[in-house]
Amino acid sequence: MPHHKLAQRVLVVDDDEVFRSRLCRALAQRGWDAKAAADGQEALTVTRDWNPKLALVDLRMPGIHGLDVVEQLRAESPSSTIIVLTGYGSIPTTISAMKRGADYYLSKPADADQILDAFEKLQTPNQVPAETLTSTPTLARVEWEHMQRVIADCGGNISQAARALGIHRRSLQRKLSKYPPRT
Numbered sequence: 685m686p687h688h689k690l691a692q693r694v695l696v697v698d699d700d701e702v703f704r705s706r707l708c709r710a711l712a713q714r715g716w717d718a719k720a721a722a723d724g725q726e727a728l729t730v731t732r733d734w735n736p737k738l739a740l741v742d743l744r745m746p747g748i749h750g751l752d753v754v755e756q757l758r759a760e761s762p763s764s765t766i767i768v769l770t771g772y773g774s775i776p777t778t779i780s781a782m783k784r785g786a787d788y789y790l791s792k793p794a795d796a797d798q799i800l801d802a803f804e805k806l807q808t809p810n811q812v813p814a815e816t817l818t819s820t821p822t823l824a825r826v827e828w829e830h831m832q833r834v835i836a837d838c839g840g841n842i843s844q845a846a847r848a849l850g851i852h853r854r855s856l857q858r859k860l861s862k863y864p865p866r867t
Contacts, residue, residue, distance in 0.1 A: 691717040693734060697727040697753060698742040698769065703793065707740070710796035724748030724756075731760050738803055739766045741786070743777055751781055758785025765806055769794055776833050831859060 694716045698704040701722070708718040719734060721727035723745050731739070739757050743750030754766055768781045768789040778789045788802050831849065838844040842860075846853040 691715055692738065693717045693719070693736040694738040694740065695719050695721060695727060695730055695734070695736040696740045697721045697724070697745070697750075698740070699723060699745040700742070707796060707799075711799075714796055714800060724750070724753035727753055728756055728760060731757055731764075735761055736764055739764050740769055740799060741766060741781075742769050742792075743781060751777065751784055754781050754786050755784040765803055767799060767802060767806075776829075776836060779829075828859070831856065835860075 692715075694711050696704050696707050696711070696718060698707070698720075699722055704720045704722065708720050711718040716738075719730055719736070721730050724747055727739070727741070728748075730736075739761070741750050741753050741757065745753070748756075750768070754768065757764065757766055765788075766786045768778060768786045769792050770778045770781075770789055778786075781789065787806055790798060790802060831845070834848050835842065835845040838848060842856060843853050846856040849856060
């Protein structure tokens with residue numbers, strides 16, 4: 685990287701102070717100018733004054749919900765890349781975040797290398813295999829997301845969700861114990 689190039693700006697929005705500061709430190713060690721925001725309001729203030737190239741947004745925060753933060757960040761800074769950080773159980777919420785302006789999502793806990801790898805892929809989509817960032821998920825992924833939605837609709841009750849899906853409770857638990865399939 686040339687010495688005269690300014691470091692790219694990244695905003696880390698997460699209410700978990702330890703995760704937030706650790707991630708900012710790791711990104712700074714990789715040459716990024718990292719700023720942290722503990723909530724949505726702080727994120728919007730920083731964005732207005734600072735215009736980050738990359739924003740990492742946790743969906744579950746006190747105050748302004750992460751979905752609203754994504755939408756407002758997109759309006760405030762249309763050229764920013766927004767990556768949502770989410771738990772495995774919130775795939776429907778993640779899909780809502782993508783519809784509201786997020787460019788990509790990563791499951792927590794994501795590390796700096798995973799985040800920067802996703803960012804690079806988003807910057808050069810023509811060099812990425814089509815299946816990596818397409819909107820057409822694999823059949824296994826669709827099945828996994830459907831199971832997550834049914835479980836959410838059943839209030840987290842696995843037995844009720846298994847009945848709704850027409851499969852045995854243990855089969856559902858076995859499928860859920862695996863990591864989510866790649867898209």
